[in-house]
Amino acid sequence: MRTPAGKDCRFYYSDYFRGRETQECRLIERNPQGGQWHTKLCDSCPVPDILRQNACPNMVLEGRIEKTLLGLRERVRIYAVCSQHRVEVDKPAVGCGRCHESFDVKVVE
DSSP: OBOTTSOBOTTEEEEOGGGOOEEEEHHHHTSTTOOOOOGGGGGTOSHHHHHHHOOOTTEEEEEEEEEOTTSSOEEEEEEEEETTTTEEESOTTTOOSSGGGGSOOOOOO
């Protein structure tokens, strides 16, 4: 679904059918310590870019809202894990590096 920032994200949900005004980030809401989500966070959220760059089905994302040093700004912090190899993923846009080795790639000349 398209976020208020104009990017596609599978975790964003909105419903305006028959007077409803529901907007939520299901990634943040499924984390008990996720924090209070609001639409302004979609502007700087890295999740839509991560999902576009890495479509690995084994990568599991967890998100939470974190405040900056002075507490003036909020941003979405992402924690990623590879569920197949059970390792923490440092660069979610790239992946764990092991899952891509198992794909069979045929080069046609």
